Structure formats: structure tokens, C-alpha cells
Amino acid sequence: DTAVSQTPKYLVTQMGNDKSIKCEQNLGHDTMYWYKQDSKKFLKIMFSYNNKELIINETVPNRFSPKSPDKAHLNLHINSLELGDSAVYFCASSQDGKTRGLPRAQYFGPGTRLLVL
Amino acid sequence: AQSVTQPDIHITVSEGASLELRCNYSYGATPYLFWYVQSPGQGLQLLLKYFSGDTLVQGIKGFEAEFKRSQSSFNLRKPSVHWSDAAEYFCAVGDRRDDKIIFGKGTRLHILP
Numbered sequence: 212d213t214a215v216s217q218t219p220k221y222l223v224t225q226m227g228n229d230k231s232i233k234c235e236q237n238l239g240h241d242t243m244y245w246y247k248q249d250s251k252k253f254l255k256i257m258f259s260y261n262n263k264e265l266i267i268n269e270t271v272p273n274r275f276s277p278k279s280p281d282k283a284h285l286n287l288h289i290n291s292l293e294l295g296d297s298a299v300y301f302c303a304s305s306q307d308g309k310t311r312g313l314p315r316a317q318y319f320g321p322g323t324r325l326l327v328l
Numbered sequence: 329a330q331s332v333t334q335p336d337i338h339i340t341v342s343e344g345a346s347l348e349l350r351c352n353y354s355y356g357a358t359p360y361l362f363w364y365v366q367s368p369g370q371g372l373q374l375l376l377k378y379f380s381g382d383t384l385v386q387g388i389k390g391f392e393a394e395f396k397r398s399q400s401s402f403n404l405r406k407p408s409v410h411w412s413d414a415a416e417y418f419c420a421v422g423d424r425r426d427d428k429i430i431f432g433k434g435t436r437l438h439i440l441p
Binding site for chain 1: 362364366370371372373374377416418428429431433434
């Protein structure tokens with residue numbers, strides 16, 4: 212059984228379009244994250260949610276909007292896509308992420324490869 | 329602010345040889361440290377983690393890492409690599425104040441037959 216799953220795996224789209232990436236985890240974790248990995252493999256956190264509450268919101272354009280319908284899902288919606296948005300987007304989850312003191316290990320999905328033309 | 333440095337962008341070793349991947353961190357207190365592996369076209373898989381206690385940490389796939397506070401290092405080792413170990417390896421440090429994990433820029437491991 213897949214622990215953290217993302218759809219779609221590949222996404223090719225035109226500049227200016229709006230697209231969504233979905234993420235689901237079946238680990239029973241409380242916290243979910245979105246990361247962006249650029250062409251140089253640098254991995255940077257974008258958002259985290261704990262029980263549907265936004266916890267971390269890094270300096271990300273407001274064209275990116277995460278949505279968490281429940282604690283097992285964290286979707287990423289991107290408006291007005293730009294060339295620079297091309298990257299691999301990873302979803303991750305961890306247990307008790309909001310509890311101060313002990314950051315839990317994060318478990319990653321397989322990634323969504325976004326290409327903006 | 330915390331940071332992670334992986335000095336080697338690429339490392340090449342022969343199959344069966346030993347491996348050490350370097351990781352140095354910058355953090356004001358005792359860090360939480362992780363090693364992840366990313367195979368081509370795949371997501372990141374947790375190899376091992378250090379939170380406290382024994383400074384030599386055992387992980388999956390025969391990997392281990394040693395936390396050395398005096399050197400601010402958390403190097404990853406494996407006594408004998410296999411061709412399937414070819415991948416990108418990321419060291420990461422966790423912040424005690426929030427949920428952030430800061431990743432290094434990765435080391436690409438190549439295995440010679």
C-alpha cells in the first residue's frame with residue numbers, strides 16, 4: 212500500500228493555466244507538507260498543515276494555495292502558471308508535527324513533475 | 329538560522345568499496361539530523377535519523393551515520409556499496425522550534441561496476 216501518494220505524476224501545461232496537484236497519506240499522520248525541488252535538486256519547503264491548520268508558509272507567491280479538506284489530504288493549487296514554476300513538487304507527512312520539541316521524520320510521496328511551457 | 333552543507337556534489341565509488349558521505353550542519357543547539365535517499369525519478373526515502381542518545385545511528389539498507397558534535401558533522405557510511413545504492417543522498421537538519429526540516433543540496437553517488 213502506498214503511504215503517501217500524489218496525482219498526477221507528470222503535469223505538462225501552458226503558461227497562464229491553473230492546475231492542481233493532489234496528495235493523500237494513509238499513515239494516520241497529523242501534519243502534511245509541500246516541497247519544491249528545483250532543477251538542481253535543491254529541496255525547499257513551501258507549506259505545512261497540521262490537522263487542516265496552516266503551520267508553515269514560506270515565502271511562496273500567492274499564486275500557490277494549499278488546501279486541506281481533511282488531515283489525510285493536502286492539495287496544491289497553482290494559478291497563472293509561470294515558466295519558473297517548472298519543478299518537482301513533493302508532498303510529505305509526519306506524525307505530531309505541531310508538537311514542539313521533536314520534529315518527526317517526514318515521509319515523502321513520489322513527486323509530481325510539473326513542466327510549464 | 330540552521331543550515332546544512334554537503335561538500336561533495338558527486339561521489340564515485342566502486343561496487344563493494346566502502347562509502348562515506350559528508351554532512352556538516354549549523355545549528356545553535358542539539359540538532360535533529362536525517363539522511364534521505366532519492367533514487368532516480370523517485371521520492372525521498374528516510375535512511376536514518378538522530379534525535380538524541382547514541383551518536384552512532386543505524387539505518388536501513390546497511391547504512392549508518394555518526395553524530396560528532398565537536399565537528400558539527402553527521403557523516404553517512406556504508407561498509408560495502410551495491411550498484412543499487414546509486415542515487416542522490418540528502419542530509420537534513422530539523423528545527424526544534426517548528427516543523428521545518430532544512431535539506432542540504434545533496435550528493436550524487438555513482439557506482440562503478
